Amino acid sequence: MTHPDIIVIGGGIAGISAAAELAAHARVTVIETEAQLGYHSTGRSAAIFIRNYGNATLRALNAAAAPVFEAPEGISDRSLLSPRGELLLAGEDELGTLQAYCDGASGIDLLEATDAVDLVPILRPERIVRAALERDAQDIDVDRMLQGYARLLKARGGQVVTSAPVTAIRRGHAAWQVTAGDRPFTAPVLVNAAGAWADPVARLAGVAPLGITPMRRSAALLPAPKGHDISRWPLFGSISETWYAKPDAGKLMVSPADEDPVAPHDAWPDDMVLAEGLHRYEQAVTVPVTRVDHSWAGLRSFAADRTPVAGFAPEADGFFWLAGQGGYGVQTAPALAQLTAALVTGAEPGLSDATVAALSPARFHSS
Incomplete structure (x- = not known):
């Protein structure tokens, strides 16, 4: 044709x-x-x-x-979604950002630090003032x-x-x-x-x-924290989008949530950016990063x-x-x-x- x-x-x-x-x-x-x-x-x-x-x-x-x-007629014989949830964490200086996110939103539960740790046991409660949980966030x-x-x-x-x-x-x-x-x-x-x-x-x-500006977004795949079943953990991360993590096929995908403008290309992660993001993640959890099994990057392209x-x-x-x-x-x-x-x-x-x-x-x- x-x-x-x-x-x-x-x-x-x-x-x-x-x-x-x-x-x-x-x-x-x-x-x-x-x-x-x-x-x-x-x-x-x-x-x-x-x-x-x-x-x-x-x-x-x-x-x-x-x-x-939910009902992808002609595309699949069953839903393209499966349960996951999203947990957004805020420190004292991020409460305004958390409130702005919740304004106009639906299906959001505000949680205390202890509630957040119940969902993701490796989180440091002293780093959390409030958290927002969207239970209906789902894997695609x-x-x-x-x-x-x-x-x-x-x-x-x-x-x-x-x-x-x-x-x-x-x-x-x-x-x-x-x-x-x-x-x-x-x-x-x-x-x-x-x-x-x-x-x-x-x-x-x-x-x-x-x-239209391409921006690099990096990610690393880490081993699951020992002694934890992460399969039902929600995606969790900073409300300020300085890092986030998500269970992925038995491992934990962690991203520095970077947005570096780049020329369009077959993207790869910047080692320094990835290391800085993993450090921010480490500060929020009780388990150190000891090994990266795989890393990659993609391009997210935005209008102004x-x-x-x-x-x-x-x-x-x-x-x-x-x-x-x-x-x-x-x-x-x-x-x-x-x-x-x-x-x-x-x-x-x-x-x-x-x-x-x-x-x-x-x-x-x-x-």
Whole structure:
């Protein structure tokens, strides 16, 4: 399908989910640089669904995505979620941050230090003044989600082209002309779901970039603390996002919650940043870090206002932005995919006008 109705650039969860929704209405081709889908940010996600994570626009997307995660018709035969919980810890100087997080949130229980230690026994109670527990935060089976959307896309007649770096894009008389992996593709609509490469793709197409900035997020996998069954521990971390930890297949994943602006690339962790983050984690717990089994990094790409971008570029006919998902990409993907399909096909979006406007790239062009 070198002449589809829609070309989607990017085979992460954003591009694949949007393509699957669009394929119900049109002929869709996804173009991915790497040899496999979800190689970059999707495959390195913390993989948790937190309804209260993000600003008001993101919380609206979380709410819209929840029914899909719980009953992923056409994607999986069972829920993509499993119980986890999220425990956010605050010292004396972080109480304001904790209160701000709880404002407008739902399903949050405020806990004392002893309650927090009951949930995660390795925490130092003297470091905790208050804690917030969101019991309904849940793990996401990201691989099953990605593969399910890919199957749905193909079942609806869509095509995925991998190992095909995009080298040229130009707008013809009535269609976008894309060269990828030395093959030509043309389509009236081009969806830019290129993640950390969203701005470079726009420049290649002659479209003004939006200032989508990739930021590195590192993580390390540690052995489970001896004598503890961590399988039912919640994700736990600092309310100020200076570190967090999460059980992961019998081990403990710890992140320094870094956000260092970088050029788009196949990310790897900075040893100093990782060491500093592990030190902050060690100060909060009673168990020292004695071994790192594995470490990695991914890129979380943000617009300046830390809100995703979804909508047609005002100045470029048929160029659709689906970018800037930051650290919310997996958990908002079902909602943004449905919105993309609605906006591209002219259907009624299932989100409020205010939310759609907050996501639109037009917000960067207003005077």
